[in-house]
Amino acid sequence: MSIQQLKAEAEANFLRYASGQQRGHYESYFIRANHPTESKAFWIRYTLFSPNKHPETAMGELWAVYFDGKRHAPIAAKAEFPLGQCVLNPTHFDLQIGAESSIDSVSAKGSAMNISWDLHYRSKEKPLFFLPLNFYNLPFPKAKSLVPQPFSVFNGHIQAGDSSIDIKDWVGSQNHNWGEKHTDYYAWGQVAGFENAPDTFLELISAQLKFGPLKTPMMTILVLRHKGKEYRLNNLKNWFTAKAKFKYFEWTFECENKDIKLKGRIFAPAEAFVGLRYPNPPGGNKYCLNSKIAACDLSIEEKTNLGIKEVVHTNFRAAFEILTDDKTSHGVEILF
Amino acid sequence: MEWKSFFKKQRKSNLKGKLVLITGAAQGIGLHTASEFADAGCNLILTDINSEKLEEAHQRLSRKGVKIDTYIVNVSDKEAVEALAREVIEKHGKLDILINNAGIGHHDELEDTSIETWKKLIDVNFWGSLYHIYAFLPAMKEAGKGHIVNVSSGQAFFRMPTWGAYAAIKLAIGVISEILHYELRRYNIKVTTVYPYMVNTGFYKDVETETLGGRLSMLLLPLYSQKPETVARIIFRAVAQGKRVEMVNPLNNVAKYLNVFPITSDLMNKALTFLLSESDNNMIEKIPGLQMALLTLMSLGNQVQSAAGNLGFKMDELMQGEHEFVDGFGSEGKKRMFFKVTWGTSQLLDWLNPFGDRFMVNDLEGTVTIDGLCENAPCVGKLELKYFAEQKIRYTFDFEAYGEQYQFIGEKRNIYPWNLPYSHTCCFGELRLKETGELVSTSVTHFRLDTIPEFLSSFQIVK
Numbered sequence: 100m101s102i103q104q105l106k107a108e109a110e111a112n113f114l115r116y117a118s119g120q121q122r123g124h125y126e127s128y129f130i131r132a133n134h135p136t137e138s139k140a141f142w143i144r145y146t147l148f149s150p151n152k153h154p155e156t157a158m159g160e161l162w163a164v165y166f167d168g169k170r171h172a173p174i175a176a177k178a179e180f181p182l183g184q185c186v187l188n189p190t191h192f193d194l195q196i197g198a199e200s201s202i203d204s205v206s207a208k209g210s211a212m213n214i215s216w217d218l219h220y221r222s223k224e225k226p227l228f229f230l231p232l233n234f235y236n237l238p239f240p241k242a243k244s245l246v247p248q249p250f251s252v253f254n255g256h257i258q259a260g261d262s263s264i265d266i267k268d269w270v271g272s273q274n275h276n277w278g279e280k281h282t283d284y285y286a287w288g289q290v291a292g293f294e295n296a297p298d299t300f301l302e303l304i305s306a307q308l309k310f311g312p313l314k315t316p317m318m319t320i321l322v323l324r325h326k327g328k329e330y331r332l333n334n335l336k337n338w339f340t341a342k343a344k345f346k347y348f349e350w351t352f353e354c355e356n357k358d359i360k361l362k363g364r365i366f367a368p369a370e371a372f373v374g375l376r377y378p379n380p381p382g383g384n385k386y387c388l389n390s391k392i393a394a395c396d397l398s399i400e401e402k403t404n405l406g407i408k409e410v411v412h413t414n415f416r417a418a419f420e421i422l423t424d425d426k427t428s429h430g431v432e433i434l435f
Numbered sequence: 436m437e438w439k440s441f442f443k444k445q446r447k448s449n450l451k452g453k454l455v456l457i458t459g460a461a462q463g464i465g466l467h468t469a470s471e472f473a474d475a476g477c478n479l480i481l482t483d484i485n486s487e488k489l490e491e492a493h494q495r496l497s498r499k500g501v502k503i504d505t506y507i508v509n510v511s512d513k514e515a516v517e518a519l520a521r522e523v524i525e526k527h528g529k530l531d532i533l534i535n536n537a538g539i540g541h542h543d544e545l546e547d548t549s550i551e552t553w554k555k556l557i558d559v560n561f562w563g564s565l566y567h568i569y570a571f572l573p574a575m576k577e578a579g580k581g582h583i584v585n586v587s588s589g590q591a592f593f594r595m596p597t598w599g600a601y602a603a604i605k606l607a608i609g610v611i612s613e614i615l616h617y618e619l620r621r622y623n624i625k626v627t628t629v630y631p632y633m634v635n636t637g638f639y640k641d642v643e644t645e646t647l648g649g650r651l652s653m654l655l656l657p658l659y660s661q662k663p664e665t666v667a668r669i670i671f672r673a674v675a676q677g678k679r680v681e682m683v684n685p686l687n688n689v690a691k692y693l694n695v696f697p698i699t700s701d702l703m704n705k706a707l708t709f710l711l712s713e714s715d716n717n718m719i720e721k722i723p724g725l726q727m728a729l730l731t732l733m734s735l736g737n738q739v740q741s742a743a744g745n746l747g748f749k750m751d752e753l754m755q756g757e758h759e760f761v762d763g764f765g766s767e768g769k770k771r772m773f774f775k776v777t778w779g780t781s782q783l784l785d786w787l788n789p790f791g792d793r794f795m796v797n798d799l800e801g802t803v804t805i806d807g808l809c810e811n812a813p814c815v816g817k818l819e820l821k822y823f824a825e826q827k828i829r830y831t832f833d834f835e836a837y838g839e840q841y842q843f844i845g846e847k848r849n850i851y852p853w854n855l856p857y858s859h860t861c862c863f864g865e866l867r868l869k870e871t872g873e874l875v876s877t878s879v880t881h882f883r884l885d886t887i888p889e890f891l892s893s894f895q896i897v898k
Contacts, residue, residue, distance in 0.1 A: 101857075102857045103854060109879035128690070
C-alpha cells in the first residue's frame with residue numbers, strides 16, 4: 100500500500116476546518132446504522148458550519164433522526180451551538196459540540212431536542228475513499244466525502260421522543276464530509292450490508308453541478324466492496340459514462356468498468372423521508388430529503404469472474420438522500 | 436480498525452551467559468567489543484599489557500552486571516598465554532568465544548622498517564593470535580563447540596605504501612583465519628575473520644607523516660574513519676550471526692575487488708604511492724603551485740575541522756496525531772498523541788561522516804503526550820535520517836510513565852523525492868515496554884505543513 104494511501108487513511112477523520120478561516124466551510128461527521136432485521140435506523144450528524152467571510156458566526160450543529168418503518172414520520176431533532184462552545188482537534192478525531200455532545204473514533208453521545216444518544220461503535224474495515232485520493236487535495240470538487248469506518252457495528256441506547264431504543268449490533272458506518280459549498284443537486288446512497296450479501300458495501304452519488312446558468316450532465320461515481328474486492332468506479336471517465344437518473348423517490352443507475360458491470364435501483368416511499376434545511380456556506384439553503392430505510396436492488400456482474408451475475412437486495416437498509424433547491428414539490432415537510 | 440504493525444521484531448542474540456575472552460581489551464575496539472558482549476549478558480575475560488587501562492576498563496564494564504576477570508598478559512609471550520589458557524579452563528571449564536584483537540601499528544616505508552620492528556610486529560600481531568588459538572583450541576575441541584574471532588585489518592586489501600610491514604602481517608593472519616574457518620568446522624568451532632577499516636582510535640593518533648598525502652589523509656581521518664564503538668558493534672553482530680568474514684566497511688570490499696584486476700590494482704597502488712610515498716612526494720614539490728595548493732587546502736581543512744569539530748545545529752519539531760492501544764493496555768479507540776522535540780547534533784563532522792556511526796544521527800529530547808498514558812513526559816533519544824540506506828527517518832526515544840520505562844520507535848517511510856509530501860510528513864510508530872519489548876500501542880503522527888515556518892525558524896547553529 101502506498102504511503103499516500105496510508106497517510107490518507109490515518110487522516111481520514113482529521114478536521115479540515117481551521118478556526119477563523121474566511122472561506123466558507125461545512126464539515127460533518129455522521130454516523131448511521133440499521134436494525135439487523137427490522138426497518139429501523141438512526142442518523143446522527145455533528146456539523147461545523149462557517150458562512151463565507153463571516154467566520155464570527157460559525158457554529159456547531161447537532162442533527163439526529165430516528166427512522167421507524169412502522170411509523171409514518173421519522174423523529175428528527177436539531178440543535179445549534181456557537182463555535183465557542185465546541186472543542187475542535189485538528190489532528191485527532193474527538194469533536195465536541197456543546198457541553199454534552201461529542202464523537203470520537205469509538206463513541207458518540209449527546210442530545211438535541213427530544214433525541215438523545217449514547218453509542219459505542221467499532222469497525223474492522225479500512226476507510227473507503229469515495230473520490231480518487233488526489234482529489235481530496237484539489238479545489239475541485241468543492242464537496243468531499245469519505246467513509247472512515249465502513250461497516251461500523253453500533254451498540255448503546257437512543258431515546259427518541261417517547262421511544263426508548265436499545266441499539267444492539269446495528270450495522271452502518273461513520274462518515275466524514277466537508278467542503279466550501281454543498282454540491283448543487285445530488286442523490287447520495289449507501290448500503291452497509293444487503294440482506295443476501297451482508298458483507299457488501301455500496302456507496303454512490305449522482306450529482307449535477309451549476310456553473311452560472313449552465314448545468315453539467317448528471318455525473319455518477321460509485322465504490323463497491325464485494326466479496327473481498329473493492330471496485331472503484333470513480334475516475335473521470337466513470338463520472339460521465341455512468342447512467343443515472345433520480346426523481347422523488349426513486350433512483351436508477353448503471354455503470355461499468357473493465358472488471359464489473361452494475362445496475363441498480365434505490366427507492367423508498369415519501370413517508371420514509373425527513374426534510375432538512377442545510378444552510379450553504381456561500382449563502383442560501385439546500386434542502387435534504389433524507390431516508391435511511393430505503394430499499395436497494397443491485398445487479399453485479401463481475402466481468403473477471405466468468406461473467407457471473409448476481410443480484411443483491413435490501414428492503415430497508417439503504418441510505419438515500421436527495422439534495423435539492425426544491426422546497427415543496429416533493430411533498431416532504433422541511434422541518435428545520 | 437487497527438493499525439498494522441510495521442516493525443519486525445528485533446533479532447535477539449543468544450549469547451547470554453557465554454564466556455568471552457578478548458585480548459587488547461583495555462581500550463579501543465577491544466574495550467568497546469567487551470562492552471557489546473557485556474550488554475548481551477556475556478561473562479568476560481579481558482587481557483591487556485597495560486595494567487592501568489585494564490583496571491579502568493574493568494571498573495567501567497563491571498557496572499553492566501556481568502562477571503569479569505582481567506589478566507595482564509603480553510600476547511607475544513607464548514608461556515604467558517598458555518598459562519592464561521590453563522587458568523581459564525581450570526576456573527571455568529570452557530571458553531566459548533576467543534577474540535584475538537590485540538595488535539600494534541606501524542607506519543613507515545619498508546626500507547626504513549628495521550628487522551627489530553618486523554619481529555615485534557610479527558610477535559604481537561601474528562604470533563599473539565596464533566598462541567591464543569593453539570592454547571584454547573584443545574578445550575574448544577573437547578567441548579565440541581567454540582568461536583574464534585581474529586581481527587585483521589583493511590590494510591590487508593589496500594596495501595598502501597608506508598604500511599607494508601603492518602599490512603603483510605595482517606594479511607597473513609587474515610589468510611590463516613579464513614582457512615581455519617573451514618578446517619575447524621568439523622569440530623563445530625566457528626571462525627570469524629574481521630577486517631576493520633581505519634578506526635578512529637589512538638592507533639592512528641601518533642602516526643607521523645611527512646608526505647602531503649599522508650598529512651592530508653590524517654587530516655581527513657574523521658571523515659572516512661569509523662569509530663571503535665561502531666566496529667565493536669559490527670564485530671558483535673558478526674559473532675551473533677556466526678559470519679565467516681566481516682568486512683566492516685564497504686571500502687574494504689572496493690579495495691579487495693580493485694586488487695582482483697591488474698589494471699585497477701596498478702592504478703590504485705600508483706595513486707596511493709604518489710600520495711603517500713616520500714619519494715613521490717618530492718615530485719609534488721617540483722610541480723609549481725601544487726605544493727602551495729595542497730598546503731592551502733590542508734590549512735583550510737584544519738580550520739574547517741577545528742571550527743566544525745564543535746559545531747552543530749538543532750531544530751524543533753512537532754509531530755501530532757493519534758495512537759491506539761493494543762488489547763489489554765488501555766481503552767479502545769484512537770487517542771491523541773503528540774511529541775514536541777528538539778533534535779540536532781553538537782558534532783557536525785561526525786554527523787557528516789558517511790562512514791561513522793553518527794552519520795545523520797541526531798540527539799533528540801523533548802516531551803511526549805500519549806492520551807491514556809502520559810502528558811508532556813520528558814523523552815530522550817535519537818533521530819536517524821536514514822535517507823540513503825533505508826529511505827527512512829527513524830525517531831527512537833525513551834520515557835517513563837507510571838514507573839514504567841517505555842520506548843517509542845517511529846518511522847517515516849518510503850522517502851523518495853516523488854512522494855515527499857506524504858512520506859516526509861507521516862510517522863508510523865510503535866510504543867513498547869522497554870524491559871520486555873511488549874507492544875503497547877501503535878500510532879500515526881503527522882508533521883503538519885502549516886508548521887513549516889515554525890520548524891524552519893527554529894533552526895539554530897550551536898557551538
